[in-house]
Amino acid sequence: MSRDATPGLGVRLLSGDLGALARAATLVENGDPVGRVVVENIHPRTGRAHVVGVTGPPGAGKSTLIDALIGELRGRGHRVGVILIDPSSPISGGAVLGDRIRMGQWDRDNHVFIRSMAARGHAGGLAPTTAALIHLFDAAGFDPILVETVGVGQGEIEVAHLAQTTLLLQVPGLGDGVQAIKAGILEVGDIVAVNKADLPGAEELVHDLTMMVTADTDPDGWSAPILLTNATAGEGVRELVDRLEAHRRYLDITGAGRRRKEIAARFEVFGLLRQELEQESPLHLLQKDQIDRWRGAISDVVERKRTPGAAVALLLGQAAPSPS
Ligand SMILES: Nc1nc2c(ncn2[C@@H]2O[C@H](COP(=O)(O)OP(=O)(O)OP(=O)(O)O)[C@@H](O)[C@H]2O)c(=O)[nH]1
Ligand SMILES: [Mg+2]
Numbered sequence: 001m002s003r004d005a006t007p008g009l010g011v012r013l014l015s016g017d018l019g020a021l022a023r024a025a026t027l028v029e030n031g032d033p034v035g036r037v038v039v040e041n042i043h044p045r046t047g048r049a050h051v052v053g054v055t056g057p058p059g060a061g062k063s064t065l066i067d068a069l070i071g072e073l074r075g076r077g078h079r080v081g082v083i084l085i086d087p088s089s090p091i092s093g094g095a096v097l098g099d100r101i102r103m104g105q106w107d108r109d110n111h112v113f114i115r116s117m118a119a120r121g122h123a124g125g126l127a128p129t130t131a132a133l134i135h136l137f138d139a140a141g142f143d144p145i146l147v148e149t150v151g152v153g154q155g156e157i158e159v160a161h162l163a164q165t166t167l168l169l170q171v172p173g174l175g176d177g178v179q180a181i182k183a184g185i186l187e188v189g190d191i192v193a194v195n196k197a198d199l200p201g202a203e204e205l206v207h208d209l210t211m212m213v214t215a216d217t218d219p220d221g222w223s224a225p226i227l228l229t230n231a232t233a234g235e236g237v238r239e240l241v242d243r244l245e246a247h248r249r250y251l252d253i254t255g256a257g258r259r260r261k262e263i264a265a266r267f268e269v270f271g272l273l274r275q276e277l278e279q280e281s282p283l284h285l286l287q288k289d290q291i292d293r294w295r296g297a298i299s300d301v302v303e304r305k306r307t308p309g310a311a312v313a314l315l316l317g318q319a320a321p322s323p324s
Contacts, residue, residue, distance in 0.1 A: 010041040013139050018113060021140045025115055028132045031125070039132045042139040047261070049081075049143035050248050051134055053160040055150070055188070056169030061195040062148050065169065065231035065240075067103050069146065070112055072241045079111040081142030083133055085126070085149045085159060087119045113142060127271030130159050131264070144244070160188065161267040164260040165247045167240075168192045170209065172201030189224050191243050197230040220254035222247070290315075 012020035027035030054062050066082055073080045082103070106112035115133065122129050130147065137145045149159050160166050168189030173196075192213070194206045209226045225243050229236035251257030297314050300306035306314070 010038050010139075013038070013042060013136065014045055016141045018110060018140070021113060021136055022115075024136050025133055028129060028136065029117060029121070031129075035132070039135055043135060046135045046138040049134075049138040049145050050165065050244075051163045051264070052144050052146050052244060053163030053166040054146055054148045054169070055160055055166065056195075057171070057174065058150055060169040060171045061229075061231040062150075062169055063103070065193065065195060065229060065237070066146050066148055067105075068231050068234045068237045069241065070103070070106060071234070072237050073144065074109070074111065076241070078144060079142050080113075081137035081140075081145040082112070082114040083130065083137070083145065083147045084114070084116045085119050085130065085147065086116050087150050113137065113140070125271070125275050126159060127162070127267055128275055131162055131268035131271065134162060158267070162264045164251055164257060164264070165190050165244060167244070169195050170205060171196045172199050172205045190222065190247050191240070192224055192226045193229045193236070193240060194226065195229045195231050197228045197235060198233070202228060218256070220250070220256045222250050222254075222256070 009020050009024055013024055024035060024038045028039060029035075054066055056062055063084065070080050070082065103114050106114060115137075117130065117133065119126055134145055134147070147159065147163060166189055168191070170192060172194065192209060194202050194209065196202060206226050206228050213224050213226060227236055227240055227243065229240060231237075251260060294315060297306060297311040301308055301311050
């Protein structure tokens with residue numbers, strides 16, 4: 001991979017150049033260290049975009065709704081970025097193709113940028129890679145940035161920590177419905193959309209969810225609104241965007257926005273750290289004189305002279321935990 005093209009890549013990205021964004025995104029997704037350098041360079045100029053996680057069960061209509069949201073947001077003058085976390089393998093690629101077909105109408109709009117990202121190609125590294133992509137979109141002037149994650153794999157759900165606002169989709173007719181979602185729903189969704197309003201049971205589901213959520217106002221006074229949408233017909237989309245904007249204002253006015261950003265930053269930093277530590281040998285992280293200590297600590301663990309916890313404490317320069 002040529003490094004000649006990269007000087008200036010960050011600068012072009014900051015000027016909103018879509019070619020530069022696409023190239024930087026590819027570098028990041030491929031785990032190319034040059035991509036990492038670009039992300040580090042642009043980082044001081046990021047952090048302003050509203051990151052909206054869109055999650056919910058497979059086939060709930062997330063992509064269709066995002067497509068409708070793009071239309072409404074463009075109408076309000078926003079430059080809209082979309083990241084689709086695709087849980088299918090990059091080889092089978094079915095869902096990726098489906099998403100592209102559905103959102104193809106935005107191909108010629110310079111103020112819409114859509115990128116699919118295969119979750120399976122990033123085992124363990126999903127968080128840092130997604131965070132890096134978000135920063136790239138942000139640097140290129142996209143705001144809001146919508147991140148679609150399928151509510152199945154743990155990693156994909158965790159990626160929702162990177163968002164400041166989470167839009168949770170539900171649909172009628174999933175059978176065990178309310179009981180099944182009860183556990184997670186109240187914490188996860190800042191806004192809940194009951195999509196497929198045209199299907200039987202939608203209004204009943206809104207009613208049931210509203211009963212559950214009204215009891216759950218957070219300390220800063222936000223209670224998740226439950227909206228009815230028909231993504232295919234674009235119904236309920238204007239109100240949904242109103243609510244997204246209201247949540248953004250709420251985040252700005254209260255301390256909640258800062259807390260969300262701290263959660264996202266912690267998640268990103270820990271993700272990167274874990275990625276480094278999961279390298280076959282993390283010795284490259286250490287100074288030369290630390291390497292002996294590391295090797296010694298590992299030997300001690302093998303020989304049962306030191307516990308794994310004591311080895312970690314040694315490596316972090318802390319007092320070893322005393323056996324109780
Ligand atoms: N009847 C009805 N169908 C809808 C609605 N919204 C989406 N669909 C259909 O539901 C199917 C799934 O829609 P997608 O937008 O691909 O759903 P998704 O949640 O992105 O799916 P995955 O990414 O595969 O989890 C498609 O056939 C859509 O046309 C709706 O409001 N009403
Ligand atoms: Mg989808």
